[in-house]
Amino acid sequence: MADIAVDIAELANRRRLCVRASLSRRHLIERLFRAGGLTAIVIALGLVATLFGMMASKGAPAFMQATLSLDVTFDPAVITVAPPPARAAGQSEADYRAAMLVWQRQVTLANWSAIVETAVRNAAPPGFEIDRRGALALVETNERHRLRDMFVADPGLLGQTVRVDMLASANTDNWLKGTINRALPDSRQQLSRQTRTLADTLLAEGKIRFAFAWHLFTNTDSRSAPAAAGLAGAFVGSLYMMLIVIALAVPIGVASAIYLEEFAPRHRVTDLIEVNINNLAAVPSIVFGLLGAAVFIRYFGLPMSAPVVGGLVLTLMTLPTIIIATRSALRAVPLSLRQAALAVGASPTQTVFHHVLPVTFPAILTSAIIGVAQALGETAPLLLIGMNAFVASIPATPFDQSSALPAQIYLWQGNENRNFFEARTSAAIMVLLGLMITLNALAIFLRTRLERRV
Amino acid sequence: MTVSIPPDNTGAPHAPVSASAAGPAYGETVRTPDTVPRDVRLRARHVDVFYGDKQALFDVSLDIPEKAVTSLIGPSGCGKTTFLRCVNRMNDTIEDCRVTGEITLDGQNIYDPSLDVVELRSRVGMVFQKPNPFPKSVYENVAYGPRIHGLARSRAELEDIVVASLRRAGLWEEVKDRLREPGTGLSGGQQQRLCIARAIAVSPEVILMDEPCSALDPIATAVIEELIDELRLLYTIIIVTHSMQQAARVSQRTAFFHLGRLVEEGPTEVILRHPQAKKTQDYITGRIG
Amino acid sequence: MIPLLVAALLLVLMGIAYTQGFSRSRAIAATGVRLHSRPAYHGSLVAIRCLLPALLVLGLWVLFGPGMTRAFIVAQLPPDVAALDEPAFLTAVRRIEAIASGFGVAGQVQPYEAAAGEAVRRFHTFALLVVMAAAAGVGILGLLAALRRISPTLRARNKVESVVRVLLLACSALAILTTVGIVVSLFNEAFRFFSFVAPADFFFGTVWNPGFATTGTAAIGEYGLLPLLWGTVMIAIIAMLVAIPVGLMTAIYLSQYASARLRNVAKPIVEVLAGIPTIVYGFFALVTVGPFLSDTGAAIGLDIRATSALTAGLVMGIMIIPFVSSLSDDIMRQVPLSLRDGSLGLGATESETIRRVLLPAALPGIVGALLLAISRAIGETMIVVLAAxxxxVLRFNPAEPVSTITVTIVNQLTGDADFAGPQSLVAFALGLTLFVMTLLLNMVALYIVRRFREQYE
Known part of the structure; x- marks a missing residue:
């Protein structure tokens, strides 16, 4: 016995030496490992910062756009049209509209470019030489349509001079912001030398200033007038889709989660549904796009590029997420609560609807909001159902052609006027990210708020 | 491997000594010294432990005798496990846990910043409440400690350590044909002995056991208790137990904790048969606990 | 207007039915008899039995109504108009519909048009009245029948509850229906594609060069999957090379080392990466990462294209980091704390504990998580559309541009709705390939993860 005791003491001694010898190496490895982990976190956080920083720095300038304040004269010598038709007694609505259209066409045929040109020349310093194209290149092309619309809305403007804020063209905006290399030779500049000089002069005189780009939110997409392109159509398209997702995915998702978690007997079929839902959650989104194209558009004959199809596709895509989240929320409700309800004679259905659901409400709400936020940013399936088509109007119903926020971003990033649309796209991304962050913050806020009360 | 058990040197009748008369003058603890003097290399002095704002241990001072089993008893939540985990600084792994006072091993404060916790834990091994073999083979479980500390220079040496540890833990005969099978496949009692073997493989000087039998059936418990009794000849053992019977069966000295305070300590015989403090009496007779 | 009327009718029916059922059962209860179900359930049951037949009638009208209206309009047309060719005929029908709606038409109204318009208008009114009356009639019949069945022993609650359950079941069946829809539509269109191109040429072809749809059927082009598959795999590999170390180390640091404060700040921020739409990553790759890589390459003498497998893979890796880290974090959390204690108690350092005990114990689960991440990388679309x-073309240099399955699906299908030629149908064959690949990965991954969870439960 004593031998063993001696043996042990000796072993302990040896161990002490071995451990001492290994310590510095092991602590070095420990420090390296820890540094590796810290590096990984710094990388991950740095990436978030880079991404947001890049979007913000590129996108922020797009929110302020070069705007000209010009005195516009609605010159009767240029606008030579008859007064607008009045609705005669007994005239059908259709006939009146036709007459109105004829008049409006005449108004459109007036030389609005000349009016814009004159306004620009009047703003230029006395004696400044500039040709017609050069003067017009300063102002975005949609502004002459805006002048026409102003006149159609108020024919009394004829002969008057009004101060109008007009958007500078995208090229002017680029030049003034320096998003285009100002040192490039004339041959490679989009604007003539005169136009560039005039733009600089007007900016110095305060007749051009950078104003907040409200039209980014109120205008629809535009190809001919890139500076006036806005997100309104995409907003409404996305809004329709989100409403559809909220109206369909949330109730259906919660209902099926309730069924699967609370009522479904455990057998093959429910196992199958379970595996199926888990797999659906991981099916690539583009496959849902294919489903939408084949089933909703080709088989059911729903229109291409319509928010209703987008909404349905996103609904199917969001369902598994909501089902899984709701189920885990339901699972977290302690058995004792159910047993307490059942013990006083409530039926299983009453137990679920009166006792279990109210407790899980915050969690379900949160998962629903997060699911909707996810659907809001989804792009790939929309491309396959034609929502990346160019649409220059706000959809009146979910069945009309429309774009959506992410699809609009996709369209803009591919625009040929790179210099201008890089900022524009970043701005749209900022808007999209802002919406998503708001939704997520709302989810977090509601969860903390409601959970405290329950 | 069998080890003959020498006569218990605490068996002699005790003359109850009151703390004020003979005990050292620290703390409010009632202390009864051993009749046979023992070496003491592990001492705790004025140990306070806080979890955040909550104090879990109050001014605990305790000497742990060499090559003997000391059991810590008391109702649940009394701080006995907390004290145990202080001895190899396992409390470090708990966030916002703070320890003051000092615990010395061979005269060195183990909470001294210059002390390496890795080295400390290689000297003070630990066996946990629930058997926790790693999800590796039986062999790899035992070889783990020697491997990380670099105790074996060759594969043969490592194998020797593993076999010796398994023998010492009384597990060798049962697992010698299953060394490559997962340690998690053993029975509960075998798993716990595997964990003991794993701790022994590092040749620690002190072994801490945190209710090692609480998850086991009575037969497995008896086997482990027998093993502890054998191991006490080689190692200094501290065991936390909720069972006074177990304390009586395996330990030579006993410390009774209550509400974070060390109420009484002394030879097991004294604590369980002739407790001096009122609280100890209440606990022994089942009035508190 | 009409939908509002119908909704109002249904609401009124429902209200009447509910109150009738409620008061009838309440009246029975007032006589001292003990009802099986509370009056509210009786009311609901009566409402259900009243609404179902009414909805049935309305549903039939929605299905067959337009056809009947159309037939009526056609019957009003004079024979010479009915014999017109398709576009002129449709114009005539549309004019009559416009007159009937009261909006009127531009131009001269033919006498027959006015007459037909008037007839159609009357038909509309008549049909609406008939349908509403029929719906209300059957609804009331159902209501009366249901009322008569109210008795103390009627298990109204159970019946209402089983209706609720059937509704719930129908909702969860929608998930199955979606899968069936995916499988059927993909198979259906893919089979049509394989009638143009032999499956072997598709699956083992090394050249991707589809002809343009407008050049006719003579040259349908070559549809070899392998270049796309390789592009997909290469990008997924690059993405995982980025995401695995960063994601795993992030998870390890946050779960094992970081203080509670750092964890509470860093974890949500990393998860922000997961919520960013993929189009944003694509744009990031296109305007920031691509040029950066290409400039860096030029600086050290490497020829890296701005849009390449490397760019796309790198950014996709960034996208997957939070996915890997939060899944691994979940998995490592499942490993019992006692294993960590056991290892630390033996004197192992933290990193030894992590590398030798925790990671091996969590390995199956982490492998499952990584498979899920790979499946996500394979199915990712927008990043590769913009940045790959x-x-x-079959290329093995990651610094060169490539294409992937998802990119090609988008290219081949965008803006085409009739799916007539192999040019657009191939998208479905590609989609099927993608679906099967990700499905297999997911099934294996989910199986592994589930087995892993059970091990520690």
Whole structure:
């Protein structure tokens, strides 16, 4: 016995030496490992910062756009049209509209470019030489349509001079912001030398200033007038889709989660549904796009590029997420609560609807909001159902052609006027990210708020 | 491997000594010294432990005798496990846990910043409440400690350590044909002995056991208790137990904790048969606990 | 207007039915008899039995109504108009519909048009009245029948509850229906594609060069999957090379080392990466990462294209980091704390404990998580559409542009709705390939993860 005791003491001694010898190496490895982990976190956080920083720095300038304040004269010598038709007694609505259209066409045929040109020349310093194209290149092309619309809305403007804020063209905006290399030779500049000089002069005189780009939110997409392109159509398209997702995915998702978690007997079929839902959650989104194209558009004959199809596709895509989240929320409700309800004679259905659901409400709400936020940013399936088509109007119903926020971003990033649309796209991304962050913050806020009360 | 058990040197009748008369003058603890003097290399002095704002241990001072089993008893939540985990600084792994006072091993404060916790834990091994073999083979479980500390220079040496540890833990005969099978496949009692073997493989000087039998059936418990009794000849053992019977069966000295305070300590015989403090009496007779 | 009327009718019916059922059962209860179900359930049951037949009638009208209206209009047309060719005929019908709606038409109204318009208008009114009356009639019949069945022993609650359950079941069946829809539509269109191109040429072809749809059927082009598959795999590999170390180390640091404060700040921020739409990553790759890589390459003498497998893979890796880290974090959390204690108690350092005990114990689960991440990388679309360069050629240099399955699906299908030729149908064959690949990965991954969870439960 004593031998063993001696043996042990000796072993302990040896161990002490071995451990001492290994310590510095092991602590070095420990420090390296820890540094590796810290590096990984710094990388991950740095990436978030880079991404947001890049979007913000590129996108922020797009929110302020070069705007000209010009005195516009609605010159009767240029606008030579008859007064607008009045609705005669007994005239059908259709006939009146036709007459109105004829008049409006005449108004459109007036030389609005000349009016814009004159306004620009009047703003230029006395004696400044500039040709017609050069003067017009300063102002975005949609502004002459805006002048026409102003006149159609108020024919009394004829002969008057009004101060109008007009958007500078995208090229002017680029030049003034320096998003285009100002040192490039004339041959490679989009604007003539005169136009560039005039733009600089007007900016110095305060007749051009950078104003907040409200039209980014109120205008629809535009190809001919890139500076006036806005997100309104995409907003409404996305809004329709989100409403559809909220109206369909949330109730259906919660209902099926309730069924699967609370009522479904455990057998093959429910196992199958379970595996199926888990797999659906991981099916690539583009496959849902294919489903939408084949089933909703080709088989059911729903229109291409319509928010209703987008909404349905996103609904199917969001369902598994909501089902899984709701189920885990339901699972977290302690058995004792159910047993307490059942013990006083409530039926299983009453137990679920009166006792279990109210407790899980915050969690379900949160998962629903997060699911909707996810659907809001989804792009790939929309491309396959034609929502990346160019649409220059706000959809009146979910069945009309429309774009959506992410699809609009996709369209803009591919625009040929790179210099201008890089900022524009970043701005749209900022808007999209802002919406998503708001939704997520709302989810977090509601969860903390409601959970405290329950 | 069998080890003959020498006569218990605490068996002699005790003359109850009151703390004020003979005990050292620290703390409010009632202390009864051993009749046979023992070496003491592990001492705790004025140990306070806080979890955040909550104090879990109050001014605990305790000497742990060499090559003997000391059991810590008391109702649940009394701080006995907390004290145990202080001895190899396992409390470090708990966030916002703070320890003051000092615990010395061979005269060195183990909470001294210059002390390496890795080295400390290689000297003070630990066996946990629930058997926790790693999800590796039986062999790899035992070889783990020697491997990380670099105790074996060759594969043969490592194998020797593993076999010796398994023998010492009384597990060798049962697992010698299953060394490559997962340690998690053993029975509960075998798993716990595997964990003991794993701790022994590092040749620690002190072994801490945190209710090692609480998850086991009575037969497995008896086997482990027998093993502890054998191991006490080689190692200094501290065991936390909720069972006074177990304390009586395996330990030579006993410390009774209550509400974070060390109420009484002394030879097991004294604590369980002739407790001096009122609280100890209440606990022994089942009035508190 | 009409939908509002119908909704109002249904609401009124429902209200009447509910109150009738409620008061009838309440009246029975007032006589001292003990009802099986509370009056509210009786009311609901009566409402259900009243609404179902009414909805049935309305549903039939929605299905067959337009056809009947159309037939009526056609019957009003004079024979010479009915014999017109398709577009002129449709114009005539549309004019009559416009007159009937009261909006009127521009131009001269033919006498027959006015007459037909008037007839159609009357038909509309008549049909609406008939349908509403029929719906209300059957609804009331159902209501009366249901009322008569109210008795103390009627298990109204159970019946209402089983209706609720059937509704719930129908909702969860929608998930199955979606899968069936995916499988059927993909198979259906893919089979049509394989009638143009032999499956072997598709699956083992090394050249991707589809002809343009407008050049006719003579040259349908070559549809070899392998260049796309390789592009997909290469990008997924690059993405995982980025995501695995960063994601795993992030998870390890946050779960094992970080203080509670750092964890509470860093974890949500990393998860922000997961919520960013993929189009944003694509744009990031296109305007920031691509040029950066290409400039860096030029600086050290490497020829790296701005849109390449490397760019797309790198950014996709960034996208997957939070996915890997939060899944691994979940998995490592499942490993019992006692294993960590056991290892630390033996004197192992933290990193030894992590590398030698925790990671091996969590390995199966982490492998499952990584498979899920790979499946996500394979199915990711927008990043590769914008940043991979869209060059469907078999290349092994990651600095060159490539194309992937998802990119090609988008290219082949965008803006085409009739799916007549192999040019657009191939998208479905590609989609099927993608679906099967990700499905297999997911099934294996989910199986592994589930087995892993059970091990520690």
């Amino acid at each position: 360069g869209n060059s469907p």
